[in-house]
Amino acid sequence: MKIALVSPYDWAVPGGVNNHIHHLATRFIAQGHQVTVIAPSSRPGSHRLPYLRVVGKYTVGLPASGSVARICLSFVLAGQVRRLLAQEKWDLVHLHEPFMPFLPLQFLRFYDGPIVATFHAAREGGSRLYAYARNLLSPYWPRIWGRIAVSRTALRLIGKYFAGRYRIIPNGVDVERFGPGVLPLPGLDDGKANLLFLGRLERRKGLPYLLQAYSILKKELPQLRLIVVGGDGGMMGPCQRFVERTGLKDVIFTGRVPDEEVPRYYRSAHIFCAPNTGAESQGIVLLEAMASGLPIVASRIPGFAEVLQDGRQGFLVPPGDAHALAQALYRLLSDPPLRESMGQEGLRTASCYAWDHIVQRVLAYYRQVMQVR
Structure with a gap:
C-alpha cells in the first residue's frame, strides 16, 4: 500500500x-x-x-x-x-x-x-x-x-x-526501547530513592504540586531525590526559584535530554510521578513508565485514568493536591514489595500497547x- x-x-x-x-x-x-x-x-x-x-x-x-x-x-x-x-x-x-x-x-x-x-x-x-x-x-x-x-x-x-x-x-509504546534490558545512569544509581518527573515544563504538567509534595516527604525521607527531565515551557524558572527559596536538596533539573537517554532515566527511577492538571488525551509517559517497570503516581484526569487503574499499576490522586501526592508517594516509598508488584502489572499493561x-x-x-x- x-x-x-x-x-x-x-x-x-x-x-x-x-x-x-x-x-x-x-x-x-x-x-x-x-x-x-x-x-x-x-x-x-x-x-x-x-x-x-x-x-x-x-x-x-x-x-x-x-x-x-x-x-x-x-x-x-x-x-x-x-x-x-x-x-x-x-x-x-x-x-x-x-x-x-x-x-x-x-x-x-x-x-x-x-x-x-x-x-x-x-x-x-x-x-x-x-x-x-x-x-x-x-x-x-x-x-x-x-x-x-x-x-x-x-x-x-x-x-x-x-x-x-x-x-x-x-x-x-516501544516496549523494547524501555524494557528491562536498559541500564540505569551511573550517577543516579547510588542508593537514593529516585522520583522521576518527565515532560515539558508547562503549567498543565503540574510540577509545582510535585515540588510541594517532595518538600513534605523530604523531611522524613532524607535519602529521597527528585529528577526533573524536560525542556522549559515557561515553568522552569518559577520551579527552580521555589527550590532555591525553600532550600530543597537533591532536586535535579536536567533540561531536555537526548532521546536515547530517556529510557535510562526511567530505569534509574524507583517511582514515576505525573502530577498533570489536564489536557492529556492518553498519557504516553505513563505507558513509557509502565514499559520500564515503574509504579506510578498520577493525577486522576480522564486521559490518565484510561491507561492506569488505581491500585494496580500505581495510584491516582486528585489533580492539584500536593498532600494527596505526598501520601501516595510515601505509601510506595515505604513498601518495596508493592512497588515491585505494581511495576510488574505495568509491564503487562504496556505490552497491550x-x-x-x-x-x-x-x-x-x-x-x-x-x-x-
Missing part, C-alpha cells in the same frame, strides 16, 4: 503527534508499504529520514491545549500540496489533527481519494478552534472516510463538535475503510 502520513506540526520540534507518526511510518515500511511523511519543518536540512517530505519551512507557535503548537501558516502550502498530489498517487492519505492550520486542510481540499484522520487532542473545557470554525470546517467533514481517536478522552473533545463514527486506536499491535489495528482499519467505500 502507498500511504501518506500528514502532520501539521513542525517536524524539528519533538512532540507526541510527530512521534506517533514516526512509529507508524517505520513499522509500515518494515512491512513493505511505501510511506511518505509530509510535515513542515523549521530546520529542513537537519533531517536524515528518507520517508520525510518537508512542505512548509516557516513555523509559528500557537497556543493549543495548554501547550504551544508550532505550525506553518504559509498561504503557499496550497500550491505545494497540489503539485505534490500531481506527482504522487497514494492509495490512502492519513491526516493527523486534520483541522489544524494549514497543511492537513490542503489535503482535505485537493485530495479526492481515501482519507483517514486521527484526532489526538483533549481538553476538558472544549476547543475554541472547533467552536469558532465548525461551520467553516463542516464542508470538509464528509471527505474524511475514516476517523480515529486515540482515546475516549480525545473522542469526547472532537465528538462534541463533529458527530460521527470513530474508531479508538490508542498511542503505542506495543506499537506492533497498534500498527496492525491501524492497517486493518485502513483496509476496512477502503472496502466500505
Whole structure:
C-alpha cells in the first residue's frame, strides 16, 4: 500500500503527534508499504529520514491545549500540496489533527481519494478552534472516510463538535526501547530513592504540586531525590526559584535530554510521578513508565485514568493536591514489595500497547475503510 502520513506540526520540534507518526511510518515500511511523511519543518536540512517530505519551512507557535503548537501558516502550502498530489498517487492519505492550520486542510481540499484522520487532542473545557470554525470546517467533514481517536478522552473533545463514527486506536509504546534490558545512569544509581518527573515544563504538567509534595516527604525521607527531565515551557524558572527559596536538596533539573537517554532515566527511577492538571488525551509517559517497570503516581484526569487503574499499576490522586501526592508517594516509598508488584502489572499493561499491535489495528482499519467505500 502507498500511504501518506500528514502532520501539521513542525517536524524539528519533538512532540507526541510527530512521534506517533514516526512509529507508524517505520513499522509500515518494515512491512513493505511505501510511506511518505509530509510535515513542515523549521530546520529542513537537519533531517536524515528518507520517508520525510518537508512542505512548509516557516513555523509559528500557537497556543493549543495548554501547550504551544508550532505550525506553518504559509498561504503557499496550497500550491505545494497540489503539485505534490500531481506527482504522487497514494492509495490512502492519513491526516493527523486534520483541522489544524494549514497543511492537513490542503489535503482535505485537493485530495479526492481515501482519507483517514486521527484526532489526538483533549481538553476538558472544549476547543475554541472547533467552536469558532465548525461551520467553516463542516464542508470538509464528509471527505474524511475514516476517523480515529486515540482515546475516549480525545473522542469526547472532537465528538462534541463533529458527530460521527470513530474508531479508538490508542498511542503505542516501544516496549523494547524501555524494557528491562536498559541500564540505569551511573550517577543516579547510588542508593537514593529516585522520583522521576518527565515532560515539558508547562503549567498543565503540574510540577509545582510535585515540588510541594517532595518538600513534605523530604523531611522524613532524607535519602529521597527528585529528577526533573524536560525542556522549559515557561515553568522552569518559577520551579527552580521555589527550590532555591525553600532550600530543597537533591532536586535535579536536567533540561531536555537526548532521546536515547530517556529510557535510562526511567530505569534509574524507583517511582514515576505525573502530577498533570489536564489536557492529556492518553498519557504516553505513563505507558513509557509502565514499559520500564515503574509504579506510578498520577493525577486522576480522564486521559490518565484510561491507561492506569488505581491500585494496580500505581495510584491516582486528585489533580492539584500536593498532600494527596505526598501520601501516595510515601505509601510506595515505604513498601518495596508493592512497588515491585505494581511495576510488574505495568509491564503487562504496556505490552497491550506495543506499537506492533497498534500498527496492525491501524492497517486493518485502513483496509476496512477502503472496502466500505
